[in-house]
Amino acid sequence: MSDHSPDPARLSFRAGIGGEPIVSDIHATPALAFEPAPWGAWVVTSGGHPVAGDRLDVRVEVGVGCCAELRSYSPTVARSTKRPRKAAVSSTRTHVSVASDGMLTWVLEPGIGSDGSNHVSDSLIQLASNARLLWREEFLLERRFDEKPGTWRSRLRVTRDSWPVICTDLAIGPVSPLWESPAVLNGAGAVSLVVVVDPGQGASEWSSTRTTVGSATGMALPLSTPGIQLLAWGDDLVDCREAVERMLPACGVAPWVEARWHGEPGPVVPGLGGEDHLVVGGDAGLSGSGSRYQL
Amino acid sequence: MSESLLLLLSDTRFAAGSSPNSASRSGGHSGGIEAACAAGVVSDLPSLKAFLFGRLSTTGVIGAYAAAAVCARAGTLPDSMWRGMEAEIDARMSAPAARRASRAQGGDVFRMALSLARSPIFDALGRATIAYSQQPHHAVALGAIGAVAGARPEDAATAAAVASVDGPAAAAQQLLGLDPDQVEAVQAGIKVEIEALAEHAAAATHRPLSLMPSFAAPALEFLVEAHLERPQRVFAS
Numbered sequence: 001m002s003d004h005s006p007d008p009a010r011l012s013f014r015a016g017i018g019g020e021p022i023v024s025d026i027h028a029t030p031a032l033a034f035e036p037a038p039w040g041a042w043v044v045t046s047g048g049h050p051v052a053g054d055r056l057d058v059r060v061e062v063g064v065g066c067c068a069e070l071r072s073y074s075p076t077v078a079r080s081t082k083r084p085r086k087a088a089v090s091s092t093r094t095h096v097s098v099a100s101d102g103m104l105t106w107v108l109e110p111g112i113g114s115d116g117s118n119h120v121s122d123s124l125i126q127l128a129s130n131a132r133l134l135w136r137e138e139f140l141l142e143r144r145f146d147e148k149p150g151t152w153r154s155r156l157r158v159t160r161d162s163w164p165v166i167c168t169d170l171a172i173g174p175v176s177p178l179w180e181s182p183a184v185l186n187g188a189g190a191v192s193l194v195v196v197v198d199p200g201q202g203a204s205e206w207s208s209t210r211t212t213v214g215s216a217t218g219m220a221l222p223l224s225t226p227g228i229q230l231l232a233w234g235d236d237l238v239d240c241r242e243a244v245e246r247m248l249p250a251c252g253v254a255p256w257v258e259a260r261w262h263g264e265p266g267p268v269v270p271g272l273g274g275e276d277h278l279v280v281g282g283d284a285g286l287s288g289s290g291s292r293y294q295l
Numbered sequence: 296m297s298e299s300l301l302l303l304l305s306d307t308r309f310a311a312g313s314s315p316n317s318a319s320r321s322g323g324h325s326g327g328i329e330a331a332c333a334a335g336v337v338s339d340l341p342s343l344k345a346f347l348f349g350r351l352s353t354t355g356v357i358g359a360y361a362a363a364a365v366c367a368r369a370g371t372l373p374d375s376m377w378r379g380m381e382a383e384i385d386a387r388m389s390a391p392a393a394r395r396a397s398r399a400q401g402g403d404v405f406r407m408a409l410s411l412a413r414s415p416i417f418d419a420l421g422r423a424t425i426a427y428s429q430q431p432h433h434a435v436a437l438g439a440i441g442a443v444a445g446a447r448p449e450d451a452a453t454a455a456a457v458a459s460v461d462g463p464a465a466a467a468q469q470l471l472g473l474d475p476d477q478v479e480a481v482q483a484g485i486k487v488e489i490e491a492l493a494e495h496a497a498a499a500t501h502r503p504l505s506l507m508p509s510f511a512a513p514a515l516e517f518l519v520e521a522h523l524e525r526p527q528r529v530f531a532s
Contacts, residue, residue: 184513219520
């Protein structure tokens with residue numbers, strides 16, 4: 001959208017000899033910066049952003065054959081403002097592209113809607129036809145006793161070779177008229193959404209799964225293209241994340257997904273199946289021990 | 296669109312309707328209501344009203360926008376755009392059971408339409424779906440029928456939106472033994488929302504398909520998937 005920041009935070013990776021990510025372009029903004037790591041980069045958000053009226057723009061490119069991960073240290077807290085002339089809504093627009101033979105793991109810490117905030121997270125991920133993706137998006141409402149909750153809306157669209165893979169729009173918080181509907185989220189205070197796209201797997205390898213953990217209800221739903229959505233919602237993000245973790249082994253994802261979920265860093269060369277994935281760098285690869293993906 | 300065709304498309308006894316005795320080959324469709332009743336999510340009129348509002352605001356919105364877009368553009372759509380519309384709806388229905396139910400209902404309606412009329416629009420839809428061993432999504436079939444019948448996009452949107460709530464309402468009335476007059480009063484209350492939705496959907500037919508609304512209904516999808524494992528079912532979905 002044209003009303004977003006003309007100066008987005010940018011990060012581009014190209015592949016090293018073995019597919020490891022090499023930063024080819026990096027640009028920080030006052031609200032968001034990247035800290036390169038051997039396996040990709042840490043996303044570092046300012047504690048003061050996003051605040052009502054902010055329009056943050058993030059662009060990430062993963063080059064041909066590159067395997068990159070993005071992680072963050074801490075949650076992103078959306079805040080309201082007392083300034084009367086400020087717009088009530090804050091937004092983050094994230095545009096990600098993953099080129100041919102590339103792989104992206106995006107597991108940022110959750111977004112938190114606090115203090116009457118109204119935040120929209122809008123993510124577009126464009127994948128090449130044989131690119132792989134593990135995308136985790138979590139958001140919850142602040143639960144301080146004397147504070148009214150904010151609203152966090154998450155729109156996610158993933159395309160593969162320009163064809164839609166998943167297009168979903170979820171919101172928690174009082175601004176959303178659907179939040180409390182028994183057909184939608186039933187007033188849940190936390191959501192954990194995971195999308196896996198893996199063209200290396202056949203349709204028969206994915207399976208629907210459902211579970212409940214504490215307050216959380218979870219389900220894994222194979223998509224119409226090679227991929228699966230895992231979604232859990234409830235009062236507590238810990239329960240939601242536990243529900244997703246329980247479903248991961250049961251829904252048929254490849255081993256690299258579970259490894260990435262559990263935070264085993266190190267790029268993996270795509271195109272090699274199952275246990276024959278090759279660790280080519282990063283902490284796990286360099287340590288030379290304990291990785292089930294090493295040849 | 297002639298009102299009689301709109302009424303026919305929305306009739307729960309018509310193909311793709313909710314009645315187990317409907318003309319549907321795939322069985323009646325409750326839109327998740329049967330599972331919701333079994334789980335206690337819907338047990339009375341207030342909970343039915345909340346559930347129907349959630350259904351209309353998610354799957355109903357997607358169906359209305361898709362039907363209006365197809366109706367407005369059907370005469371000029373190349374085959375690739377028909378595939379694109381089907382893919383956009385697939386991407387907005389994460390639950391495999393929901394996709395199957397939508398395609399089963401679309402197939403029933405499309406089959407009925409083919410028996411009534413021939414049109415290059417139907418031929419194009421057939422090339423984009425049946426040629427790929429698929430049946431069209433319900434909303435796409437409604438939009439195509441609307442275009443062939445000379446309907447306005449808002450009429451096609453209305454038909455899709457009505458289909459998203461009237462069938463489930465009739466199913467709930469049957470399953471819970473609710474007072475039919477009171478269920479109709481609930482439906483009448485939702486009709487105001489449907490009119491506004493159809494107007495918005497018709498006004499957005501020129502926008503790219505990728506910008507169609509994509510409101511998710513996780514609880515509904517959970518119920519639709521759970522329904523398949525029930526040993527005894529009145530409705531197919």
